[in-house]
Amino acid sequence: MPSSAAARPPADDAPPRDAxxxxxxxxxxxxxxxxxxRRHQNSGVLGGLYVFPGGKLDxxxxxxxxxxxLDLPPDILQARLNEADxxxxxxxxxHVAALRELYEEAGVLLxxxxxxxxxxxxxxxxxxxxxxxxxALRGLNLRGHVSALLPWSRWITPRNPPVGxxxxxxRFFLALLPAGQEAAHDDHEAVESLWLTPRxxxxxxxxxxxxxxxxxxxxxxxxARHARAADAWQEALSRRAPCIQPEHFMDGEVRAMCYxxxxxxxxxxxxxxxxxxxxxxxxxxxxxxxxxxxFR
Numbered sequence: 429m430p431s432s433a434a435a436r437p438p439a440d441d442a443p444p445r446d447a448x449x450x451x452x453x454x455x456x457x458x459x460x461x462x463x464x465x466r467r468h469q470n471s472g473v474l475g476g477l478y479v480f481p482g483g484k485l486d487x488x489x490x491x492x493x494x495x496x497x498l499d500l501p502p503d504i505l506q507a508r509l510n511e512a513d514x515x516x517x518x519x520x521x522x523h524v525a526a527l528r529e530l531y532e533e534a535g536v537l538l539x540x541x542x543x544x545x546x547x548x549x550x551x552x553x554x555x556x557x558x559x560x561x562x563x564a565l566r567g568l569n570l571r572g573h574v575s576a577l578l579p580w581s582r583w584i585t586p587r588n589p590p591v592g593x594x595x596x597x598x599r600f601f602l603a604l605l606p607a608g609q610e611a612a613h614d615d616h617e618a619v620e621s622l623w624l625t626p627r628x629x630x631x632x633x634x635x636x637x638x639x640x641x642x643x644x645x646x647x648x649x650x651x652a653r654h655a656r657a658a659d660a661w662q663e664a665l666s667r668r669a670p671c672i673q674p675e676h677f678m679d680g681e682v683r684a685m686c687y688x689x690x691x692x693x694x695x696x697x698x699x700x701x702x703x704x705x706x707x708x709x710x711x712x713x714x715x716x717x718x719x720x721x722x723f724r
């Protein structure tokens with residue numbers, strides 16, 4: 429029986445940092461595939477782990493200069509997030525951060541009209557010269573294609589996480605790899621890139637070949653239920669992106685997390701398919717009922 433008698437990890441009272449991440453999909457030979465990037469081992473955040481492209485919200489992402497450089501205005505972006513308490517500049521900024529980080533970490537540019545290779549390379553040159561993103565895009569007659577991003581989920585790091593990571597309030601967006609583009613890690617923040625089916629990614633994690641954390645694990649468990657990228661896209665269109673705030677508890681001497689729908693979580697309604705609780709055993713998160721628990 430789960431117990432809270434054992435000592436909990438220390439609580440972090442600092443407010444979580446806003447961040448954005450992109451779950452980039454494509455159709456491969458064996459069905460839907462998702463892009464995972466391995467962060468540099470010396471990275472201050474999640475070093476050595478496999479993650480979706482993403483990063484912190486920058487002040488410049490909320491700048492009004494972006495308005496004419498995007499294909500959707502801030503009020504529409506706020507409505508897509510379905511977060512009435514999120515100010516318009518932040519709603520814009522979260523979409524911009526997702527678009528920007530996807531390009532910076534994986535080399536994929538969501539833009540209209542579809543950019544040529546020359547335009548993509550010229551954008552890199554302009555940004556390296558410290559030209560502002562909106563100005564650089566307009567100079568190439570491009571706009572940021574933020575309508576190619578669909579809200580997928582929102583994860584808020586608990587105040588007492590089982591692993592010592594900074595706290596983030598991360599919006600995860602779904603995107604499809606644009607035709608004619610290839611993803612490539614930047615060899616700076618990300619040192620390896622993998623396209624894997626969700627089940628293969630979870631299998632490699634289970635075999636301790638790659639390291640992942642719960643937001644990625646639970647997203648993979650959810651995506652494993654779709655045969656094609658278009659099916660996942662339709663799911664994202666059909667529902668509101670859930671907000672996940674994990675709750676920590678102790679299962680005897682083992683740290684564990686539970687999610688909405690679990691008897692120990694204050695929210696009784698399920699937010700995600702898959703397991704409603706994970707144990708942290710030998711430095712790995714795992715369902716209580718083993719590998720197949722990801723798919724139940």
